[in-house]
Amino acid sequence: MKRIIFIITSLLLFAAVSCEKNGTDEGTAGGGESSLTYETVSVAGHDAVVVKPIDLEAGAPVVVLLSDDMTLRSLSAKAPDINFKAAEHCLIGRYALCVIGTEGSGDVSFLSSVGGLFPEASKLYLLSYRNGLSYTAAMKMPDAFAAYGCVSGAIDVEAYRANGFQKPVSFVHVHATDNSVYKWNGVEDKYVSVPLSVGAIVALDKCITFENSDLLPREGKGRVTCTHYINGQSGCDVKLYSVESGDNGWCDQEFEVYNQIWNFFKTH
Amino acid sequence: MKKIAIVFAALLLCQISSAASIKTETIQDQGLTRTYHIYIPDNLPADAPLVFVLHGYGGNASGYQPAFISLADEYKMAVCYPQATVDPKNRNGWNVYYPWQIDKMQVDDCEFICTLAKHLQTTYNLSERNTFFCGMSNGGEMCYLMAYRKPKEFAAIASMAGLTLVEMTKRHSYTEPVAFMEVHGTGDVTSRWEGDPTNQYGWGAYLAVPVAVGAVAAANKCMYEETTELPQIKNKVILHRYYGSPSGKEVWFYEVRNGVHSWATDSFDSCRAIMEFFKMNMR
Numbered sequence: 001m002k003r004i005i006f007i008i009t010s011l012l013l014f015a016a017v018s019c020e021k022n023g024t025d026e027g028t029a030g031g032g033e034s035s036l037t038y039e040t041v042s043v044a045g046h047d048a049v050v051v052k053p054i055d056l057e058a059g060a061p062v063v064v065l066l067s068d069d070m071t072l073r074s075l076s077a078k079a080p081d082i083n084f085k086a087a088e089h090c091l092i093g094r095y096a097l098c099v100i101g102t103e104g105s106g107d108v109s110f111l112s113s114v115g116g117l118f119p120e121a122s123k124l125y126l127l128s129y130r131n132g133l134s135y136t137a138a139m140k141m142p143d144a145f146a147a148y149g150c151v152s153g154a155i156d157v158e159a160y161r162a163n164g165f166q167k168p169v170s171f172v173h174v175h176a177t178d179n180s181v182y183k184w185n186g187v188e189d190k191y192v193s194v195p196l197s198v199g200a201i202v203a204l205d206k207c208i209t210f211e212n213s214d215l216l217p218r219e220g221k222g223r224v225t226c227t228h229y230i231n232g233q234s235g236c237d238v239k240l241y242s243v244e245s246g247d248n249g250w251c252d253q254e255f256e257v258y259n260q261i262w263n264f265f266k267t268h
Numbered sequence: 269m270k271k272i273a274i275v276f277a278a279l280l281l282c283q284i285s286s287a288a289s290i291k292t293e294t295i296q297d298q299g300l301t302r303t304y305h306i307y308i309p310d311n312l313p314a315d316a317p318l319v320f321v322l323h324g325y326g327g328n329a330s331g332y333q334p335a336f337i338s339l340a341d342e343y344k345m346a347v348c349y350p351q352a353t354v355d356p357k358n359r360n361g362w363n364v365y366y367p368w369q370i371d372k373m374q375v376d377d378c379e380f381i382c383t384l385a386k387h388l389q390t391t392y393n394l395s396e397r398n399t400f401f402c403g404m405s406n407g408g409e410m411c412y413l414m415a416y417r418k419p420k421e422f423a424a425i426a427s428m429a430g431l432t433l434v435e436m437t438k439r440h441s442y443t444e445p446v447a448f449m450e451v452h453g454t455g456d457v458t459s460r461w462e463g464d465p466t467n468q469y470g471w472g473a474y475l476a477v478p479v480a481v482g483a484v485a486a487a488n489k490c491m492y493e494e495t496t497e498l499p500q501i502k503n504k505v506i507l508h509r510y511y512g513s514p515s516g517k518e519v520w521f522y523e524v525r526n527g528v529h530s531w532a533t534d535s536f537d538s539c540r541a542i543m544e545f546f547k548m549n550m551r
Contacts, residue, residue, distance in 0.1 A: 188492060192491045209464075233437070
């Protein structure tokens, strides 16, 4: 009898978990061993979605992702967008992801309100996707985040002309060398070249040297090289992942980009 | 026949007597008598540019890198080869904060070069605005130190196999944009491409070369890069041109693949590249 009760209970639990995995419950999305909740919020007038594991520990770190509005709409509608993969990674990393729509805005002052949304967060990290706002934030608010990152973006030329980097920051950048929008060597009057964007932080951090390592390539995909700028006299470090294939995206077909970014963040 | 020989000899003598020569001169600076060699091409116009060429560690200014003599004629620029003093290791060296120089070598070579520049500009009616600076190895280190300390004194600076010592970064910051060029071999085992963060090789801790060049590009706020592979002679040479600085000051970085500690003249005409860079940066 005990065995029958145990089996029925197990089946019920399995069904409940499967239901959540498929994202059919209101307010959940994603996959993996646990499930995600999402919540629509406003950050100083900017639409945002907070995604986090349903059983996330209090005080867990928060990754703020500045993305385009399309990504945000996809998240809000629970559409099977590629950016869900980025969201799902917070199950592995055990952090909350706050995706903020930023299309068409070069202003980052709204980021000063993010901390108020997560008063218990142990750390706040900033990542920008398909834009260079994390660089702008690193210029204007270098103390607001424990580390900064950029995927498929670069320093905005206007922001760079108007501002400069003042304080050392730790930074990770992922970029495809063939990116057709944020071109590797820069786009005149729009985006700074990727090596010079990263180089600006390396100089700011007074890094002394670098280590190159090639990641294991995936079948049919190009080489991924990680250049780690170290020995910074400020204690900060910088990583650049250059991806030989891929375009203006996450480069997640080429390597474990979410893991790599999170591994960088969590050491800061 | 005799007449022809006499005419020929006379022409030869005339040629020799009118040819410019390298003069060795001295100047008093910081209580020391400093020696330098100066070459003023024939018929050099007033306010012509002046180029400094600094030798490497343990080197000598006399007879150093003669390629610049013929280039001086061609580009109509004066060339000066200053001589370093003897450092605490009893070798000719520029004071660039090598570990044995710190606190033991009193001479300020940046000040000396600037004093000498003013003296030559006045004495030979050379351009104050278009004074250029280049050097090899220890002289290359002087290029970085000069970019830190005297960026306004030179219209452009070119380092050959030079380094930024960590000590420089502790004492100085880049305050002004500067047109800068570096030529460096990736296989240089004296001034290592990857840097020496722990002073394993004795010259003092120094930055990786791409990091050192990147620091100048960052100080200039260069925004874009153009990469060009030069026609291959021996080693592959890649020119990284960093441009788009609000000041217009560019940074040119010649990466000599597998190149050693040298002027890299076996792989491209590096001395001419320097003169072209200087010409491009005439003010």
